[in-house]
Amino acid sequence: MAELFSALEIRGTRFRNRVFVSPMCQYSAIDGVPQTWHLVHLGSRAVGGAGLVMTEATAVSERARISPSDTGVWSRVQYEAWKPIVRFIREQGAVPGMQLAHAGRKASTGAPWLGGHPLSQNEGGWIPVAPSSLPFADGYPIPEELDEAGIFALEAEFVAAARNAQRAGFEVLELHFAHGYLMHEFLSPLSNKRQDCYGGDLGARMTIPLRVVDAVRHVWPNDYPLFVRLSITDWIPGGWDLESSITFVRALHVRGVDLVDCSSGGIAPKASIPTGPGYQTHFAETIRRETGILTGAVGLITDAIQADHIIRTGQADAIFLARAELRQPYWPLEAACQLGVSCEWPPQYARARLENR
Numbered sequence: 001m002a003e004l005f006s007a008l009e010i011r012g013t014r015f016r017n018r019v020f021v022s023p024m025c026q027y028s029a030i031d032g033v034p035q036t037w038h039l040v041h042l043g044s045r046a047v048g049g050a051g052l053v054m055t056e057a058t059a060v061s062e063r064a065r066i067s068p069s070d071t072g073v074w075s076r077v078q079y080e081a082w083k084p085i086v087r088f089i090r091e092q093g094a095v096p097g098m099q100l101a102h103a104g105r106k107a108s109t110g111a112p113w114l115g116g117h118p119l120s121q122n123e124g125g126w127i128p129v130a131p132s133s134l135p136f137a138d139g140y141p142i143p144e145e146l147d148e149a150g151i152f153a154l155e156a157e158f159v160a161a162a163r164n165a166q167r168a169g170f171e172v173l174e175l176h177f178a179h180g181y182l183m184h185e186f187l188s189p190l191s192n193k194r195q196d197c198y199g200g201d202l203g204a205r206m207t208i209p210l211r212v213v214d215a216v217r218h219v220w221p222n223d224y225p226l227f228v229r230l231s232i233t234d235w236i237p238g239g240w241d242l243e244s245s246i247t248f249v250r251a252l253h254v255r256g257v258d259l260v261d262c263s264s265g266g267i268a269p270k271a272s273i274p275t276g277p278g279y280q281t282h283f284a285e286t287i288r289r290e291t292g293i294l295t296g297a298v299g300l301i302t303d304a305i306q307a308d309h310i311i312r313t314g315q316a317d318a319i320f321l322a323r324a325e326l327r328q329p330y331w332p333l334e335a336a337c338q339l340g341v342s343c344e345w346p347p348q349y350a351r352a353r354l355e356n357r
């Protein structure tokens, strides 16, 4: 029976445990280039004992950014800047992963601490793109509908970004198909109103995300894991739902996606989401059971016993922690002590081991 601190092997990659750092935007890059902040932020979480340290949503092109201060991986300057960060993460025994993203109609906004509102062109904003020219919400710009050439360019951007992520040394890629960003916008009937072969029934709406998966899997090394983060439901009647997710994940599985990171929501501001401890874990459990793919559980998982229970009971194969890891970068080291599991501490910190008190 697997537990939180048992190793996990996917393709040629071994994760020392199943505590994964969830992708978290830091709004601290300059021209898409990660800074010292990213080295310290991601590096601390690798020191803290996580099995996988995933970057924030990292843009595949300039206009794919959520904000002007997002990280990117579309240029050489950017992938060179990721290299020392990747090296440090690996030196600590964690696996370095990158989340690749395109923000679609939710692009061109300010950092949350600056209000998070859509930016005008005077403020450094740009016109976002989307499957249909429907804004995310009142006050958001009307996005430009992607034409065939734009869709073709998009696939090429994901492929180039995947190649650059490999050049930087990342070993895991996660494609961001959740939270109302571009690929989720293609999937959901609430945001995809296209009349061509990319809109309409479920099969048509899945076309572009599956083409992106095929293209990325083709260039991403065969012995490196590929994850997809999916919003399992829009939490809105008539929207994307669990049943559509099961169909979609079966298609991902046969295309060589290894793990689905099961999140939810984000397509529209008015969804009613029943948040609470582990509120998305049952999605990871159902997707795992119905499709046979590995899953990650995420969302208000904060406690070591809770996380260990999810793994022991076979609800998920890994736990993605976001806010708990922001509060406490050494969460895995503390959790191991609490669960009575021996785990390696960085030698520099050995005198602080809780069992040595």
Ligand SMILES: Cc1cc2nc3c(=O)[nH]c(=O)nc-3n(C[C@H](O)[C@H](O)[C@H](O)COP(=O)(O)O)c2cc1C
Pocket: 022, 023, 024, 025, 026, 055, 056, 057, 099, 176, 178, 179, 229, 263, 298, 299, 300, 301, 320, 321, 322, 323, 324
């Ligand atoms: C500061 C912050 C930034 C986030 N940025 C991203 C992101 O870049 N990509 C993503 O998929 N989710 C992002 N999320 C969502 C988290 O990865 C996670 O799914 C969510 O916070 C629920 O997990 P938690 O309860 O452990 O925080 C972000 C969350 C936070 C708190």
